[in-house]
Amino acid sequence: MQGVVSSWRTGCVLGVAVVLTAVATGGVRAEPAVEPVYSFFVAGHLYGKARSRSRGLYPPFMQTWEQKKADLGADFGIFTGDLVSHGTESQWNHVRHDIARLGVRVHIAPGNHDMLDRVLYERQFGHSYSYFRHAKDLFILLDTEIDNGLITGLQMQFLETALERYAGSAEHIYIFMHRVLWAMGDPDKRRIAVNHLPKQAASNFWTDVEPLLQGYDRPVYVFAGDLGAEATRDHYFLDQDGKLTLAATGMGSGRDDNFLHVSVFADQRVVINKINLLSATD
Structure with missing residues (x-):
């Protein structure tokens, strides 16, 4: 014809x-x-260059989001730690100003730099670990700085309770943290070059957290944000093993700086895209 x-x-x-x-x-x-049901971004190490004295969020991130937000879209954002370098009130004032410029609601899983003054952080943002639900999914934000990388005590009770109450009705479970906890204690993952590994740092991710997550018959996505501060550090990680997906992102070195954009579709597909910052070189 x-x-x-x-x-x-x-x-x-x-x-x-x-x-x-x-x-x-x-x-x-x-x-x-096909349009996603919703989307969100994940960004880590947002003060940028290591050992710098930050004034607000990393400028290349702000510039990239401003130029790409119309095409990418996002219902909300997740910051996986280190929004400030020194944790002063002045730095937090700049950060809050930049967050307001993003045009989307932001949730925070704090990092070690953010907790240099825990009282100041919690006065501004509330409790350091939390959960929320969006669409049919469960989002849990953890604080890896309470017990030097261990998820224990009241925070472990919180995690267990949130999963017990809401995981059964969720299509996906998302966990957010600053430290790359799965990089410790697993021979296949520990080769990741993270930004910061304190002395005596430990992790019960593989012994306690991961078995707890695997107890629910749901896809689980774990995001961390302690990468990318220097050129000698890893900047991006993505690994899927069965229903468990591990992802990490970061910025600051000026080389391969990135954040992640996540799209969730009606057929339950989850697509994770790495978004390079405009000033970053591969």
């Missing part, structure tokens, strides 16, 4: 992928790609 396209091809209109399909009239109809 003359004028009918018998094969499919892809195109791009204003950054949105489309599929062109044949129609009976011989014309072509553009079908937009």
